Amino acid sequence: MTESLKADSTVFVVGGSTGIGRGIADALLADGRKVVIFSRSRPEGLESSPRLVWAPMDLTQPEESRNQLAEAVGRHGATLDAVFYSAIHYGAGRAPFLSVTELEWRRQLDVNLHGLWLTLQGTLPALSRRSPALFVGISSEVVYNAGPERSGYAATKAAASSLLQSIAEESAEPAVRIVQLLPSGMVDTAGIRRRRPDDFDYSSYMQPSSFGRIAVELVRSRGEGLHGQSLVVTAEGEAEPVSLAPPVSQSRRSV
Template sequence: MHPVSSDVPCVFVIGGSAGIGRAIAQALLAEGAQVVVFSRSDPLAYPGLEGAHWWPLDLTRGDDSRRELARAVTRFGSRLAAVFYSAVAYGPRRAPLLEVLDSQWREQLATNLEGLWHTLSATLPALLARPPGLFVGLSSEVVYNGGPLRAGYAATKAAASNLLQSVAQEYPESQVRVVQLLPAEMVDTPGIRKRRDASFDCSGYMNSACFQTVAVQLYRTRGFGAHGRALVVDAHSQVRDVNQHLPASQSRQPT
């Protein structure tokens, strides 16, 4: 782990080893933030996150993950300016409800919802201590569309979205800004590729880097004007409020 600077704002990226979370971590590093990436696998094993810190975290391990988050806040909390929650569990494939294993449901619940709960519980006091703090959750179109063959993912992401909406209503934006981001289309991530055939062409999907511009803007302004909003990010890094136009369902994409 690199030395801790005493005067540089710190940002936590939960689930930042790959995909959207990794892209956000890279952009915030380039912006000059001190970035702590929380993940099961080492994100520093590959180029692109030089200068970041890695804090091993397995959100499926309940009490252990809560303790690790508390330890991280003890170490970095006095400078914690923002938290980006990008951890997600999809499962190996889309499947009818009756074919979903209990273990898959428990992983989705632990990562998509309980992990968010633990992260909020651990980091909100530190964010409130340096107002205005910023908490950004990565959401999904399933919150608005549901859809077949992904009941567990849709249920946990919808619950997570409502959790963030509730927290946003508990605090004024002068204290903390709570924002949600979601992609307008399917995003090319390692998780998506694992659920596709090796020959599948993902070139028509969004790139994780599309989230970098809005992430940096939110960090710079600490979410000014975005408190309580869910923002849809498109393939050109353009942003719109989800209430302006609901995202299209991705239920009919290949499995």
């Protein structure tokens, strides 16, 4: 794709201030796209590129989030080619089901599932007008493995994956191609670090930047040939269908 065409290409990254979302946003910026990050916290480096835009959003406030999405689509929808949904609420930490508060459960629903629903509702019409366009959800191994002491996280991520898969199956040749990505192992993110001891060793963890290459490839191709697929991303940035690379459970109590 030429630089002039890239300049007319906008990508939304919901949950892009840190973690996997930020790794994706940085790679797409480097590829010449305009990137709009939706997040509660202000992303670092906003001043470094005129193509990086921040749209404040708190997905626990659904009406405000709906309005923010509508405003952003109004401003950028004419060039919107792809949306990445990377927003996540892990919770305070792993805990038995009966120890999890209703407030935490509702926050997981708001961010992990209802926020995805709002984003789909708010962006699919604009994406359809740029056919073929792309919607990418960041999934998790819990969709396939569940695991103890993470009932809310596992339930909401499984429901989110099913929501995207159901939409993907509505059309064999859609205007918007639906793809899901998930890491092959634990990822070193700000959210994970808040739940670990100060002296925790992250040397075996993936980096958010591992998602950069596949994100760029997906946007360049608009997900051609990958509609409805879930891809497992490795630390080296390789991606394989989940059917060929079943994710390993991360239910170790120490992490």
